Amino acid sequence: MDLEEAFQVVGEFGPYQKRTVAVLLLTQVYMACQSMLIVLVGSTPQFRIEQQEGAPLSQQELPQQVTFTEDIDSIVTEWFLIKQQAYKVSLAGSLFFAGLLVGNVIFGPLSDKIGRRPVYLIGLFFEVVFGYVTAFAPSYEVFALSRLLVGLMNGGIGLVCFVLTQEYVGKSYWAMTGTLTSMTFAVGIALFGALGYVIRPWRSLATAANSSGVLIFLLSVSLPESPRWLYSQGQTWRAEEVLRHMALRNGNAANKLMLRPVGVTKAGNHDDRGMGVLQLVIHPVLRLRTMVLMFVWYACSLVYYGLTLGAGAMSGNRYVNMAMYGLVELPAYPLCIYFINKHWAGRRKSMASFLWLGSALMFLSDLKLIKIGSRIAVRFQLVVFMPQHQR
Structure with missing residues (x-):
């Protein structure tokens, strides 16, 4: 049988797939918090400069001459990113999205080569690590570098996470699971707004937003490799093993599940996939x-x-x-x-x-x-x- 026939036996979206997809959806919530972090931790409050007209203030003079008139704790108030230094807030956000771009380019082909699961787990692990570097950054330079690295991991695991939600289920559920990944990302944005309202100090907010990644990583360790990827790589026996495990957890019998070798169609002809x-x-x-x-x-x-x-x-x-x-x-x-x-x-x-x-x-x-x-x-x-x- 081919993969789609196998999923009919296993269950296209049984209880086991629902649990695995739920873990991946939680990852989207975590990723949303990291993506939107700079919006709140980079907030610029109202301020006044106690200086007479004259030469512009140097960065060393700002702490003595600037008074913030809003009760906001952010990277702006900690490192005085105002006036000539204000661009650094936008720069940190841009570095995150630059990392996102590179992560997509690197992690996509890498997941095709070595597998979805290891790329996803490694990316999630290091995103959590770099997220804590963001929260405890001793300087703006370390903060900015950590945002670049978080973006790199975020872009990679976001892509692989979406693919896994498709490859764990039958094709009749692709539209639903694919859409749910973006839906939970939106939920994550809303939850991050609520979290920021409750937790005002920027370091505490960054720590709280990042800590959910630890729990999600622990839940993700139990995720199986994608049976579709295993099958595409010619590892038919491993794909059958994963599918049987899914069937067992779904309460379905699949002892006689046997996949057709890769590259052979129902008529027995070889499938030429070209370039x-x-x-x-x-x-x-x-x-x-x-x-x-x-x-x-x-x-x-x-x-x-x-x-x-x-x-x-x-x-x-x-x-x-x-x-x-x-x-x-x-x-x-x-x-x-x-x-x-x-x-x-x-x-x-x-x-x-x-x-x-x-x-x-x-x-x-x-x-x-x-x-x-x-x-x-x-x-x-x-x-x-x-x-x-x-x-």
Whole structure:
């Protein structure tokens, strides 16, 4: 039998898969806290400079001349990242996302080569380690370097985590489990806003946000390797072993489960997969589609994170703003699952429709007609059909 037939025997989304996917979803909550950390720990309070007109203050003179008029504890107040040093807050955020980019590039192929589980566990372990370095950083330079390394791990495990939620279950549940990963990321954003409201000192907040990763790592140790990856690597017997274990934990009998050797179709012919991922570049149609989807992903991510990371700069309570940016996404995800699974809508038509609607709302926002409402609506549209939901 092939893999899909095996999952019919094992159970496409039985109790065991629900538990494994739940652990991966908790990882998304932890990752959201790390992604949004700079929004709260980098808050810039109101301040006044007790200096007469003249030459600009040096960094050494700032502690004596600057008074912060808001009761906020952040990296800005600790290291006086104001005036000429203010760029360092944005730099730390940019370093995180630079690491995120590199992590995606490195960890994806690495997980194809050595396996999903080891890459996921190693990445999660080091993200927790570097997260504590962030919390206890003795200087801005150490803080900034730790954010780069946390971003590196975050990008890698985020990609592998999403893939595992797909590869543990039958294909009829792909839309649901893939969407749930982004849904729990949004929940994580909202929870981080609430956590920041309760825990104000930035070091305590960074420690609390990072400590959940320890528990998640301990839960993740019991996760199996992806049976789909094992099968694709020709390790048929190991894939059968994992599938039998899943079946046993699901309460199904799978003693006679035998997978067809890799590369052989039902008719007994060999499956020629050609150049693999290189076809995305070589084949003209695939190349065009890949470029379009890459641009769509770039545009959606730019607006999505631009709105989220700007939560602290908006008027009103920064903690409520952050929580609302997470909560406003939640109604979008059931729509995502619904439209993806409908033959009359599907991925292409739905993505195009929501992108047009999102663009229109952004123009309204720029015209300041319904600025706050349109920002919320744009975010709602973006999360429905960002490319990660279309795998």
